[in-house]
Amino acid sequence: MARRFLLLFLVLSVTLVLLLDSSSAQMPGFVSLDCGGKENFTDELGLNWAPDDYLIYGETTDISIANETRKQYTTVRHFPADSRKYCYKLNVMRRTRYLIRATFLYGNFDNNNVYPKFDISFGATHWSTIEISDATTIEVRELIFLASSPTIDVCLSNATTGQPFISTLELRQFNGSVYLTPFEEHFYLSVSARINFGADSEAPVRYPDDPFDRIWESDSLKKANYLVDVAAGTMKVSTKLPIDVNRDEMPPEKVMQTAVVGTNGSLTYRLNLDGFPGFGWAFTYFAEIEDLKPDESRKFRLVLPDQPEVSKPVVNIQENAHGKNRVYEPGYTNLSLPFVLSFRFGKTSDSSRGPLLNAMEINKYLERNDGSLDGVIANVIVLYSSDDWAQEGGDPCLPVPWSWLQCNSDPRPSITEIHLSSKNLTGNIPSDLTKLSKLVELWLDGNSLTGSMPDFSGCPDLKIIHLENNQLTGELPSSLVNLPNLRELHLQSNMLSGTVPSGLLDKNLVLNYTGNVDLHERRRRVRHLNIIIGSSVGAAVLLIATIVSCLFLRKGKNRHYDQDQIRDSLSVQRPVSSLNDAPAEAAHCFTLSDIEAATKMFEKKIGSGGFGVVYYGKLKDGKEIAVKVLTSNSYQGKREFSNEVILLSRIHHRNLVQFLGYCQEEGRSMLVYEFMHNGTLKEHLYGALTRGQSINWIKRLEIAEDAGKGIEYLHTGCVPAIIHRDLKSSNILLDKHMRAKVSDFGLSKLAVDGASHVSSIVRGTVGYLDPEYYISQQLTDKSDVYSFGVILLELISGQEAISNENFGVNCRNIVQWAKMHIESGDIQGIIDPLLRDEYDIQSMWKIAEKALMCVQPHGHMRPSISDVLKDIQDAILIERETAMAREGNSDDMSRNSIHSSLNMGSLDLGATENYLSLDDTIARPTAR
Numbered sequence: 001m002a003r004r005f006l007l008l009f010l011v012l013s014v015t016l017v018l019l020l021d022s023s024s025a026q027m028p029g030f031v032s033l034d035c036g037g038k039e040n041f042t043d044e045l046g047l048n049w050a051p052d053d054y055l056i057y058g059e060t061t062d063i064s065i066a067n068e069t070r071k072q073y074t075t076v077r078h079f080p081a082d083s084r085k086y087c088y089k090l091n092v093m094r095r096t097r098y099l100i101r102a103t104f105l106y107g108n109f110d111n112n113n114v115y116p117k118f119d120i121s122f123g124a125t126h127w128s129t130i131e132i133s134d135a136t137t138i139e140v141r142e143l144i145f146l147a148s149s150p151t152i153d154v155c156l157s158n159a160t161t162g163q164p165f166i167s168t169l170e171l172r173q174f175n176g177s178v179y180l181t182p183f184e185e186h187f188y189l190s191v192s193a194r195i196n197f198g199a200d201s202e203a204p205v206r207y208p209d210d211p212f213d214r215i216w217e218s219d220s221l222k223k224a225n226y227l228v229d230v231a232a233g234t235m236k237v238s239t240k241l242p243i244d245v246n247r248d249e250m251p252p253e254k255v256m257q258t259a260v261v262g263t264n265g266s267l268t269y270r271l272n273l274d275g276f277p278g279f280g281w282a283f284t285y286f287a288e289i290e291d292l293k294p295d296e297s298r299k300f301r302l303v304l305p306d307q308p309e310v311s312k313p314v315v316n317i318q319e320n321a322h323g324k325n326r327v328y329e330p331g332y333t334n335l336s337l338p339f340v341l342s343f344r345f346g347k348t349s350d351s352s353r354g355p356l357l358n359a360m361e362i363n364k365y366l367e368r369n370d371g372s373l374d375g376v377i378a379n380v381i382v383l384y385s386s387d388d389w390a391q392e393g394g395d396p397c398l399p400v401p402w403s404w405l406q407c408n409s410d411p412r413p414s415i416t417e418i419h420l421s422s423k424n425l426t427g428n429i430p431s432d433l434t435k436l437s438k439l440v441e442l443w444l445d446g447n448s449l450t451g452s453m454p455d456f457s458g459c460p461d462l463k464i465i466h467l468e469n470n471q472l473t474g475e476l477p478s479s480l481v482n483l484p485n486l487r488e489l490h491l492q493s494n495m496l497s498g499t500v501p502s503g504l505l506d507k508n509l510v511l512n513y514t515g516n517v518d519l520h521e522r523r524r525r526v527r528h529l530n531i532i533i534g535s536s537v538g539a540a541v542l543l544i545a546t547i548v549s550c551l552f553l554r555k556g557k558n559r560h561y562d563q564d565q566i567r568d569s570l571s572v573q574r575p576v577s578s579l580n581d582a583p584a585e586a587a588h589c590f591t592l593s594d595i596e597a598a599t600k601m602f603e604k605k606i607g608s609g610g611f612g613v614v615y616y617g618k619l620k621d622g623k624e625i626a627v628k629v630l631t632s633n634s635y636q637g638k639r640e641f642s643n644e645v646i647l648l649s650r651i652h653h654r655n656l657v658q659f660l661g662y663c664q665e666e667g668r669s670m671l672v673y674e675f676m677h678n679g680t681l682k683e684h685l686y687g688a689l690t691r692g693q694s695i696n697w698i699k700r701l702e703i704a705e706d707a708g709k710g711i712e713y714l715h716t717g718c719v720p721a722i723i724h725r726d727l728k729s730s731n732i733l734l735d736k737h738m739r740a741k742v743s744d745f746g747l748s749k750l751a752v753d754g755a756s757h758v759s760s761i762v763r764g765t766v767g768y769l770d771p772e773y774y775i776s777q778q779l780t781d782k783s784d785v786y787s788f789g790v791i792l793l794e795l796i797s798g799q800e801a802i803s804n805e806n807f808g809v810n811c812r813n814i815v816q817w818a819k820m821h822i823e824s825g826d827i828q829g830i831i832d833p834l835l836r837d838e839y840d841i842q843s844m845w846k847i848a849e850k851a852l853m854c855v856q857p858h859g860h861m862r863p864s865i866s867d868v869l870k871d872i873q874d875a876i877l878i879e880r881e882t883a884m885a886r887e888g889n890s891d892d893m894s895r896n897s898i899h900s901s902l903n904m905g906s907l908d909l910g911a912t913e914n915y916l917s918l919d920d921t922i923a924r925p926t927a928r
């Protein structure tokens with residue numbers, strides 16, 4: 001028992017050591033952190049200061065300001081000006097009210113003379129923006145709060161200029177019901193003004209005169225924004241007699257012993273209220289400290305401009321306070337106040353003395369932000385509490401997320417990504433991670449995690465899971481199959497066992513589980529083979545033939561095989577484990593004779609490009625294919641071809657032309673794709689397929705959406721990302737249903753993990769080629785965005801990217817031409833006449849503006865493809881709504897006429913369109 005007590009004591013003393021040290025000499029619940037300080041000390045007020053040297057972030061610097069001798073103002077702690085937040089965590093007692101004070105004395109600590117500007121937050125709540133305007137003035141922020149959890153966090157973030165820094169952080173505990181408000185569960189009080197009237201010096205009153213160490217500013221302090229317009233006849237009065245202050249907010253006696261009196265019948269003041277306009281807590285403190293004769297009275301009213309109801313109550317201090325030298329504290333718990341507050345106390349006509357005022361206090365309500373939803377993450381970080389990454393403090397997502405996670409932008413954010421690769425994590429995968437219901441990416445690779453994989457059913461959005469290079473054991477949970485969005489599952493180099501759930505293999509998934517010796521794929525494709533034999537002998541023969549020829553290719557001279565080898569080659573893990581392996585393991589290998597049969601000896605040519613000719617073919621099972629015969633110099637060697645094939649075989653997306661296999665025989669390399677019935681977008685826009693009637697605007701938007709999704713997948717769904725490098729309208733193919741797919745990854749290269757990639761040869765097509773890439777040879781995904789912008793311009797205009805005639809003199813380029821028109825507001829000048837009037841001008845503008853952003857000269861100025869996709873989808877919605885309105889009102893002549901004039905007009909008529917939709921909402925007051 002005693003030992004357990006000792007243990008408890010030790011735990012407590014470890015956590016509270018900095019916070020409650022030497023509480024004997026001062027009030028309990030006082031914490032005074034000397035930020036950047038080096039030692040404990042007691043100041044002249046008797047407050048015990050402790051250094052913040054337990055903080056693992058930030059640097060400390062000494063400063064020196066003339067006339068500022070207080071030790072806590074000779075140092076600062078400052079933090080990098082980055083996108084992170086830097087937090088202090090303090091222990092508090094729940095259900096207790098506190099004052100927290102942060103102060104900032106810049107003192108040119110960085111020898112930079114740039115006045116810093118940054119934000120301070122209290123937990124998840126934005127507290128204030130600290131904007132230094134003078135190197136020698138101390139900025140002070142105070143907040144009164146009811147503690148609802150055992151710790152609080154104060155964080156600095158969002159450096160707009162200079163580095164965030166802090167001089168002191170002070171926590172003061174209140175007693176009983178001091179500062180109780182009806183709103184304290186949802187609002188903090190941000191201190192705006194706390195004024196001691198009639199003060200006998202400019203020095204503020206604070207500890208030990210105020211047991212809670214509030215700072216009561218002197219009304220005689222000459223502060224630019226403070227207390228002007230003082231009425232004539234205002235006099236100071238004071239007393240040495242004790243004042244009974246033990247009620248309400250317990251103002252310090254010293255403050256109550258002084259006051260001002262309006263000897264002419266009025267007290268007037270004007271002051272600036274920091275943080276207002278807004279709703280505030282405003283109280284006045286009165287104590288009768290003058291001797292009134294029995295026949296004398298002091299009665300007065302408060303007068304606020306525009307607030308007549310405030311002026312109704314009459315103050316009679318002695319009567320209200322039940323005697324002399326006692327506090328009376330009237331005020332408003334919720335009052336709307338302006339930034340510049342002018343107020344007046346005026347005596348009533350039957351009062352013999354003028355008004356008296358000892359003190360006043362105004363606090364602004366600051367709405368509390370309840371913070372992110374995923375509180376369970378706290379259970380994860382306590383497991384690793386000694387690791388730096390687990391000590392970042394504050395809310396996981398607000399005001400900015402911890403450096404190792406990402407959050408969505410909901411009002412109450414949820415965690416979407418966890419990046420804890422190579423952090424030396426041990427033990428099981430924390431089960432609380434599986435409670436993060438919005439989790440999309442989980443990176444725990446390169447740790448020493450043990451135990452089995454948890455059930456991730458609680459995270460239905462999970463798309464990417466990295467658990468490779470750990471020591472995980474046990475079987476794969478079958479629930480993995482039910483994650484609808486799973487795209488990548490990296491499990492290699494663990495000690496997992498059992499079989500891979502067959503449902504996983506059927507998914508469109510990057511799955512790697514090599515290096516798990518006891519983990520196997522069920523040999524299910526052999527069964528598959530049997531089924532095929534049962535159903536179609538012809539196809540099976542073809543399949544076997546291919547397998548055999550692929551094995552021959554693989555084995556080289558060793559031209560024999562046995563049944564086991566076939567089975568091995570059928571049950572290999574996928575995707576293939578190394579780029580050095582023969583491509584046969586991942587991609588289907590066609591023999592030359594298959595291809596020759598399918599294409600009838602390359603009879604029907606359906607296209608050609610810089611790297612090969614494309615032929616139509618039909619397999620024996622009836623499947624139509626497109627065979628790309630690569631020109632012999634397309635690939636430097638077999639190795640490069642293999643890489644390409646492996647890459648292709650890994651890419652699966654509804655909006656990417658499906659890769660079916662390859663053939664490499666007799667020095668010829670061929671790639672086999674699904675056949676797309678409706679040809680290229682190019683042909684539909686201005687090629688042979690238009691015949692004077694083209695695809696309409698909404699169809700064009702849908703094609704753009706399809707293509708955008710395909711590109712988005714290349715950029716964000718593949719790891720590492722893939723840059724297409726040769727996007728153009730002839731590489732966007734249309735299927736039977738006119739859905740678009742992006743084709744031709746012949747030039748695609750693996751992009752190195754987000755970083756730009758230097759390649760030796762600039763490749764691409766004139767008219768679509770990113771000028772920045774052309775000059776710098778730095779290839780990024782933004783080069784694709786440029787090309788996509790050109791395609792959008794083609795969709796709007798029906799013009800080719802490059803033309804010698806169509807763009808007028810001195811202009812051969814669609815970008816230059818469209819830019820000129822769009823920027824001068826003349827969108828009509830570029831819209832394809834074949835679209836007639838069947839489009840909504842708003843959706844047209846949306847796409848035109850986005851297209852221009854895509855073709856900005858510099859990559860960093862261009863949006864991401866996902867961004868572009870969003871606008872395309874918005875445009876589609878606009879277009880569908882307009883189409884519905886058009887149909888729904890087809891009998892309404894007046895609307896039709898508005899609409900047709902709209903389509904002929906330009907910008908001004910966009911406003912008419914707004915009017916129209918407004919009209920619609922009036923007619924149908926539905927949910928919005």
Ligand SMILES: *[C@@H]1O[C@H](CO)[C@@H](O)[C@H](O)[C@H]1NC(C)=O
Nearest residue numbers: 017021022038039040050051
């Ligand atoms: C300050 O005082 C506390 C307890 O009184 C002690 O644990 C700590 O080491 C001291 N810090 C320094 C820097 O002296």
Ligand SMILES: *[C@@H]1O[C@H](CO)[C@@H](O)[C@H](O)[C@H]1NC(C)=O
Nearest residue numbers: 065066067068069136137202
């Ligand atoms: C600093 O102190 C000196 C002498 O103590 C005084 O003359 C001067 O006015 C003070 N300056 C400020 C800014 O307080």
Ligand SMILES: *[C@@H]1O[C@H](CO)[C@@H](O)[C@H](O)[C@H]1NC(C)=O
Nearest residue numbers: 117119129158159160399400
């Ligand atoms: C950062 O501060 C700037 C200027 O004070 C402000 O405009 C911006 O919204 C802030 N950003 C965040 C994330 O709070």
Ligand SMILES: *[C@@H]1O[C@H](CO)[C@@H](O)[C@H](O)[C@H]1NC(C)=O
Nearest residue numbers: 027174175176211212246250
């Ligand atoms: C706080 O309250 C306790 C009990 O009511 C009282 O003994 C103590 O003096 C109070 N402290 C202050 C500073 O008023």
Ligand SMILES: *[C@@H]1O[C@H](CO)[C@@H](O)[C@H](O)[C@H]1NC(C)=O
Nearest residue numbers: 387388389421422423424425
């Ligand atoms: C992981 O642990 C090893 C050895 O204990 C250490 O050298 C390495 O710095 C640690 N890495 C991290 C990221 O903490």
Ligand SMILES: *[C@@H]1O[C@H](CO)[C@@H](O)[C@H](O)[C@H]1NC(C)=O
Nearest residue numbers: 492512514575576577578579
């Ligand atoms: C699978 O993981 C292994 C081991 O890390 C790696 O060598 C191989 O390249 C990976 N395979 C794929 C297709 O990413």
